[in-house]
Structures are given as C-alpha cells and as structure tokens.
Amino acid sequence: MKCERCDSELEEGNIFKIRWEKVCEECYIDNSLPKHPCDPIAQMNMENMMEVTKKSLMEELSERQRKIYEFVKEKRRVTPMEIAKEFSLRELDLMQDFIVLRRLGLAKGKKEGGTVYYVLWD
Numbered sequence: 001m002k003c004e005r006c007d008s009e010l011e012e013g014n015i016f017k018i019r020w021e022k023v024c025e026e027c028y029i030d031n032s033l034p035k036h037p038c039d040p041i042a043q044m045n046m047e048n049m050m051e052v053t054k055k056s057l058m059e060e061l062s063e064r065q066r067k068i069y070e071f072v073k074e075k076r077r078v079t080p081m082e083i084a085k086e087f088s089l090r091e092l093d094l095m096q097d098f099i100v101l102r103r104l105g106l107a108k109g110k111k112e113g114g115t116v117y118y119v120l121w122d
C-alpha cells in the first residue's frame with residue numbers, strides 16, 4: 001500500500017488517516033500543521049530565531065510537552081509507543097504534543113529499519 005499523498009510505501013501499523021485518505025506519518029503531521037502562505041520563510045526565520053530563543057521556546061511548551069521533550073532528550077531516541085506508555089497518553093494526544101515539538105524545531109520523527117523513532121531535532 002502506498003501513501004496517497006507522497007506515494008511512499010506504507011508499513012503495517014504506520015498508516016494514518018486524513019478523512020478517507022491513507023497516508024504516511026510525515027504527510028499526516030504536515031497535514032496537521034497550521035498552513036501559512038509564506039510558511040517556508042516563516043520556517044526559516046524561526047530557525048534563525050531558534051538559537052537565541054530555545055530557552056523561551058521551552059517556556060511555550062506545556063508541562064507535558066516539556067516532559068516529553070526531556071524524555072526524548074534522555075533516551076536519545078524513543079518510539080511513540082514508549083512515550084505513550086511512559087506518560088499514559090493516548091496515541092492521538094501524544095501526536096498533538098509531538099506536532100508542537102516538531103513545529104518548534106525541538107524534535108522530529110526518524111525512521112530506522114522500518115521503525116519510527118522520535119529524536120531531538122539537531
């Protein structure tokens with residue numbers, strides 16, 4: 001089965017749905033992000049800003065998002081399942097928190113040997 005948005009191969013247990021479309025995690029997350037007409041620029045500015053404001057970005061996070069960030073930082077790489085288990089989260093709640101971390105350039109998903117791990121951005 002292939003992702004209906006980017007045509008990449010979908011793996012069992014790693015299929016997300018946007019209404020009736022079956023998509024990969026990447027497309028699912030992208031779809032969940034707020035769209036902005038000049039997004040690439042906004043993104044670029046944010047990356048420049050990142051260096052100086054990482055600390056204040058951390059203050060933007062909710063308590064739980066900060067804990068997830070710290071957990072990923074400590075483990076270096078961790079599966080969404082492990083995070084969900086550690087914090088007793090439903091996958092959907094975790095996904096929403098993770099989207100914030102990703103949006104702020106703090107963490108990202110990384111595929112290794114067919115498994116998606118969450119890692120720090122750097």
Ligand SMILES: [Zn+2]
Nearest residue numbers: 003006024027
């Ligand atoms: Zn896709």
